Amino acid sequence: MDTRKAGNGLSPRIWRPVSDVLAALMTLTAICWALSVNRYFGLGFYPQQFFAMMLVFVLPVAYLTLPARPGTERTVVPFHDVVLAVLSMVAFGFIAVRYPDLVLMIFSRPLEVWLPGLIAIVLTLEALRRATGWALVIIISVFILYALFGDVFPGRLQGRPQNWQLLSGYMAFDSNGILGLPMSVASTVVVAFILFGVLLNLTGGSHFFTDAAMIGMGRYRGGSMKIAVLASGLFGSISGSAVANVVGTGVVTIPMIKRDGYPAHKAGAIEAVASTGGQLMPPVMGASAFLMAEFLAVPYSSIVLAALLPALLYYVALFIQADLEAAKMGIRAIPKDQIPPRRTVAVGAHFVLAFAVLIYLLFWKSYQPERAALWSAVVLIGTSFLIGYKGTRPSLRTILSSLAQTGHGVVEILLISAASGIVIGVLNVTGLSFNLTYALVQVGGGSAIVLLALSAIVCIILGMGLPTLGVYVLLAALVAPALIQVGIEPIAAHLYVLYFGMMSMITPPIALAAFAAASIAKAPAMATGWAAMRFGWSAYVIPVLFVFSPTLILIGAPFEIALAIVTAIIGVWLVSAALAGYFSQRLSPVKRGLFALFGLLALVPAGMFEGAVYSDVIGVLGGVALMVLEIRRPRRTGEVQA
Incomplete structure (x- = not known):
């Protein structure tokens, strides 16, 4: 615990309200951009200026709320973190304001381009370290070193070395750097969907889905396991994070499963697999669906349709195993007194209306995903005020608090997105993307089967310890092009790397979702991980099948x-x-x-x-x-x- 006195930094009475205001401003900025509010006032901005403004809020929030040593509790914010917060705000504020003038001066390397760029890179990586740990920071640092010293690498991996001043400016100002494609998706679509998820939680929607799952599955054998599968799948498709989903729903479902008589490690495993599946189930898919649509230059609806059947098969396999495990162990239905009354839960049917509006706007009206999510959020707020759930309605203060909660909730994703832009920038400026694709194809001998096996191993290894969005960006840039090169359907190639990247969440030795569930279940971590692999077996098989036969991603007659x-x-x-x-x-x-x-x-x-x-x-x-x-x-x- 941080035991510093208030005299050595900012007390919680100061930094918490400040971070909440910055987080709320972050969300409001994203909403205004998604709704094109600036155009109503006759104001025009480059998209990169908007991305930089988002980081003006993101980095200070990170330095105010995240301690330098992950795992410690933050009470007082030391003054050096305040300095870093202010410096990051100034650096990205300068980039946002001066972007139109300086973007064309990157290759002439003036001080006013490379200095704020260097500061932006260093502070972004440090904030990322605090949010996610060392793994992703080390990987990105290796890419930066490659950009600086690419000429020392042998054979096909040899690259063009870059001047460090040029690289700093390029990463900060070019649309292939920090302010690139991942930030474009995270700053608009992801923020809108996370806001929708936060509102769903604050208005009682998450409780409604758990209650509905109890009514639907509680009267059958092994009902607690089936409730976990259904509730975690529904909530996980919106929450966008496997570990967060385990923690959010697992605290309810895991004790319930254990009370029914399941071993602790199986209780944790089934929750981990159900929560991880949320990364593969539309509409959010851990934000990867939106980024995949941008990478492939196809409508978001095409990604959703392609991902839907494999995700449903994943949950069908999990549901069947839950049922058969219950039968084998003689576990009966949940006692009737623990199942909520249908009449009480039926009141929450208005939550389904918000999802219906979301689907209608996305698929029938072809709205942009962020606008569809925002209008669905408006419908959710309206019905919650009018109807509520279990006799309670959210207050205006609760709704307003969703802005700050959303801002805090997307800090990690936005940091990952900004840092992922560095990887994409290095791949572009050095030619490494072509070299890596060529090297993978050469190692695979041009054989799709060998390349798929090699790619699966690479995906699981790279995915260990990394968040969803970071995993996908790395794999989409490094592995997917090689699969496409040997003739695999582009959507199938991207879904393939996403599936195997996500399987790292339940694959020992570093199975973050399984280990988080094990801690709640008070079960051995490795035993939970191995059980999770068995429950999640379909995710190791189905991607191979849809790669060779795209009928499973709804391509064909x-x-x-x-x-x-x-x-x-x-x-x-x-x-x-x-x-x-x-x-x-x-x-x-x-x-x-x-x-x-x-x-x-x-x-x-x-x-x-x-x-x-x-x-x-x-x-x-x-x-x-x-x-x-x-x-x-x-x-x-x-x-x-x-």
Whole structure:
């Protein structure tokens, strides 16, 4: 704990209100830009000026709220952090104001370009270290060193060395640097959706989804596990962070699962997998969906449609395993007195209206995502004032507090986005992106299968310890181009690296979501991680399938897509039963092997390779025959029915 006295810095009575005001201004600035308020006053700005203004608020908030030593509690803000906060505000304020005059002077390297640029880079990386730890900072620092000394690298990785003054100015002023594409997405779309999520939480929406999940699943065997899957999936699709979702919903669901009789490590594992799936489930996908749309230059709706079926298969597999685990362990439904009354929960149906408006504006009216999210937030506020939930309505003060909460909530994402711009800048200015793509293709020998295996390993390693958005930006810049180079569909390539990057959240030895769930469940961390890998098995298999057969990302003829959906669901069911060791009753090792074999054959899409349709037929017919035989087999006593 920080034990400094108030005389050695700013007391909480000063820095907390200041940071709240800056955070609220950050959110208001993003809202004004998304709604083009400046145009109503006849004011025109470069987008980079807006991004710089966002960082004028972001970095001071980071230095006021985040201690230099992560993990310690901040009470008093030392004066050196105040100096860093003011210096960052001045540096980015200068960049925002002088941008139109100085952007064309980058290559002449005047003092007024490279000095604020150097300050901006250093302070951004330090703020990022405080927010996320050393991992991402070290990776970005390696890229900067490469930009400065690229000529010393051998072979295809050799790059053009850059003058440090030129590099400083380029990173701070060019649209391929700090003020580039990741900041464009994070400063508009992500802020709008996080605001929507904060309002959903403040108005009782998160409680409504948990209550609705209880009503829907509580009366079935293993209801607590199914509630965790449903509630975490719904909330995770908006929250945008696997670990935050574990902490937010896990404090309710994990104790509930343990009370039902599940082992602690399985309780933590199922919550970790359900929460991680939120990064793969539209609409937010950890902010990656919006950035993916920008990278690929396609409508956001195209990303949502492509990501939807794989995400649903992920949750189908998890739900089936939760059901079969409950049957195997003899765990019954939740007691009726713990399930909230339907009439009470039905009042919260107005929360669904906000989602309906969001979907309508996105897909039928083709609104920009940030505008759709803001209008949905307005609908949410209106219905919450009029109807409320469980007899309470939010006050005006509560609604206004959402601005500051949103600002604080997006600080980490905006810092990651700004720092990710440095990686993109280095790739562009040095030619490293082309060299890396060429090197990966060469190592893979031009074989898509070898390259996919290599890419999966790289994705999981790079993803360990990194936040969602940082993982995706790195992988989209480093790995996805190599996959596209060997003929893989661009959307499939980007979803592939996103899936395997996200799997680092539940893959030991550094499984952040699983370890966070283990701490809540009071279970061994590694045991929770290994159990999470088993529950999340589909995310290791499905990306390989949609890479080779895009029917699983809804690309192809309607009949082929429908056939792929049906066979994939059967395949997921069979493999899940094999992993659980249970179908209608316990399975012998031989039958588990047969369930797994037929399941994998059924999962293979008919268009994956020549003759794949036959593997589909064998898998489906063999699997259905096994299911029928198991259902008709005499049942042992004491096993719980659905």
